[in-house]
Amino acid sequence: MSNRTACIPSILYLLLVILLISGCNLPASNSPPVQPVMDETQVANIPSSASIATPDAAQITPAPHQSILPPSDLPEVSLDIELFYTERWMRIHQIVDIKNTSSDSWTEVVFHVPINYTPGSFMLDTVKVVLGDVVQEGTPPLFGQETILRVPLPAPAQSGEPIHIEMSYRVVFQPVASTDWPPTGTTGWTEYLIQAGEWYPSLVPYMEGDGWYTWRYHPVGDPTFYPLTNVSTTITTEQDVIIASGGLIDQEDGIWHFRVEAARGIAFLASPHYQVAEREHGDILLSSYYLPDHAEAGKVALEIAENAIKLFSELYGPYPYKSLTIAENGFFGGMEYSEMISITDYCYRTYRGEPNSILTALVAHETAHQWWYGAVGNDQITEPWLDEALAFYSELLYFEYYYPDYTQWWWEKRVDIYNPYGPVDATIYSYERSDYFIPSMYGQAARFIRELRKQMGDADFFEFLQDYQATYRWRCVTAQDFFDTVRRHHDGDLAPLLKAYFANTNW
Numbered sequence: 001m002s003n004r005t006a007c008i009p010s011i012l013y014l015l016l017v018i019l020l021i022s023g024c025n026l027p028a029s030n031s032p033p034v035q036p037v038m039d040e041t042q043v044a045n046i047p048s049s050a051s052i053a054t055p056d057a058a059q060i061t062p063a064p065h066q067s068i069l070p071p072s073d074l075p076e077v078s079l080d081i082e083l084f085y086t087e088r089w090m091r092i093h094q095i096v097d098i099k100n101t102s103s104d105s106w107t108e109v110v111f112h113v114p115i116n117y118t119p120g121s122f123m124l125d126t127v128k129v130v131l132g133d134v135v136q137e138g139t140p141p142l143f144g145q146e147t148i149l150r151v152p153l154p155a156p157a158q159s160g161e162p163i164h165i166e167m168s169y170r171v172v173f174q175p176v177a178s179t180d181w182p183p184t185g186t187t188g189w190t191e192y193l194i195q196a197g198e199w200y201p202s203l204v205p206y207m208e209g210d211g212w213y214t215w216r217y218h219p220v221g222d223p224t225f226y227p228l229t230n231v232s233t234t235i236t237t238e239q240d241v242i243i244a245s246g247g248l249i250d251q252e253d254g255i256w257h258f259r260v261e262a263a264r265g266i267a268f269l270a271s272p273h274y275q276v277a278e279r280e281h282g283d284i285l286l287s288s289y290y291l292p293d294h295a296e297a298g299k300v301a302l303e304i305a306e307n308a309i310k311l312f313s314e315l316y317g318p319y320p321y322k323s324l325t326i327a328e329n330g331f332f333g334g335m336e337y338s339e340m341i342s343i344t345d346y347c348y349r350t351y352r353g354e355p356n357s358i359l360t361a362l363v364a365h366e367t368a369h370q371w372w373y374g375a376v377g378n379d380q381i382t383e384p385w386l387d388e389a390l391a392f393y394s395e396l397l398y399f400e401y402y403y404p405d406y407t408q409w410w411w412e413k414r415v416d417i418y419n420p421y422g423p424v425d426a427t428i429y430s431y432e433r434s435d436y437f438i439p440s441m442y443g444q445a446a447r448f449i450r451e452l453r454k455q456m457g458d459a460d461f462f463e464f465l466q467d468y469q470a471t472y473r474w475r476c477v478t479a480q481d482f483f484d485t486v487r488r489h490h491d492g493d494l495a496p497l498l499k500a501y502f503a504n505t506n507w
């Protein structure tokens with residue numbers, strides 16, 4: 001609503017003026033959208049193998065496990081959002097209630113704020129910490145493009161002690177091009193929608209004895225590693241704006257409530273143009289949000305997601321969550337969040353009713369992430385292959401089961417055409433750009449899984465997947481866990497396979 005202008009604090013006006021003066025221009029909302037490219041033209045632009053660095057084994061540092069916490073001990077996160085859709089910014093009050101579940105004493109609580117990597121996007125206003133009877137107020141520094149926010153505690157928090165943190169901050173959305181690869185395009189605005197993928201300060205994992213696990217932000221792949229939290233979200237916005245997110249509880253008069261338990265990360269997309277298709281699969285609510293020109297693809301996306309849930313529940317284990325929302329986005333990629341996936345509008349615009357579509361592949365892939373990333377977590381910075389190998393290979397499993405005539409098409413169009421090269425166990429730091437990293441690492445990972453399956457045989461391979469999922473559900477895995485589980489189902493020599501696909505072969 002236009003009268004929301006009155007709500008913009010004068011400090012934000014000042015900031016916008018400074019940004020504009022300093023040359024950070026926001027294009028007019030009627031800028032023509034850039035056409036994405038994803039076919040032979042784009043493939044021709046994929047860099048040659050020579051430009052991909054090969055990581056050495058020393059670069060790969062397996063992350064320790066996150067211990068299993070019963071749901072009652074998971075941190076509670078509450079996000080109260082005022083979204084000014086027309087003005088493309090939001091004001092947030094975030095509450096985090098976390099108990100020190102380690103045996104160490106804590107002097108700080110640490111968050112990852114990836115949106116601060118994009119200049120002019122994140123303004124932290126106040127942080128309040130309550131520890132016992134002590135209340136501390138202040139604003140910890142977050143300089144430049146730093147993405148690690150350290151909130152000091154007024155006194156050390158001992159084992160078992162609850163900590164209450166409240167933050168107030170603002171997020172200004174930046175324009176996103178339909179050709180942006182993740183993670184660049186995950187948060188921002190297009191002519192038709194706002195995507196809020198990575199914008200809130202998220203707890204980083206705490207490693208018993210080692211402290212909070214932090215990393216240098218690098219805009220390649222999914223540069224995140226999150227522990228489980230229960231997240232309740234309230235979004236207040238213009239009445240005509242539709243919000244797509246996981247775990248919808250209710251919505252009325254522009255106020256939307258969501259809750260996702262045991263979430264790795266939550267996101268939402270917003271648009272006054274969204275149309276919605278819904279269906280229930282058992283107890284799971286499936287919703288598809290799409291732009292009006294893409295109704296057929298939007299409805300098909302719902303079917304693909306449902307079929308994917310059916311198949312992967314059989315292959316991996318029960319679906320881990322209560323809902324799944326599929327939302328058409330406006331950048332060049334798909335992205336997984338808890339109970340939500342976002343799919344590039346390229347898939348919708350190019351959908352012609354054929355099963356061998358990029359829409360089928362991507363919806364299956366992102367749905368598979370609810371198991372691999374969601375239920376079974378991993379360090380996506382140093383061991384991104386652990387979730388991506390299985391999510392990407394799930395695309396093939398989907399075609400193999402539902403459209404077996406198209407498995408060859410899948411290998412050709414999703415893997416071989418990119419001439420993938422390089423080790424499966426690359427870190428995101430091994431690559432300069434996502435459009436180098438994704439085709440190479442994912443393609444190699446799919447070939448590795450194909451060879452592993454061939455060596456193990458189908459019966460043992462699928463038993464391994466079930467066992468791996470059941471053993472590590474709600475935990476974080478390392479490559480060691482992956483290969484330990486493989487070895488429980490296979491006593492053959494893995495050395496040749498590791499030598500062919502991995503930089504570090506000591507598993």
Ligand SMILES: [Zn+2]
Nearest residue numbers: 365369388391
């Ligand atoms: Zn993926």
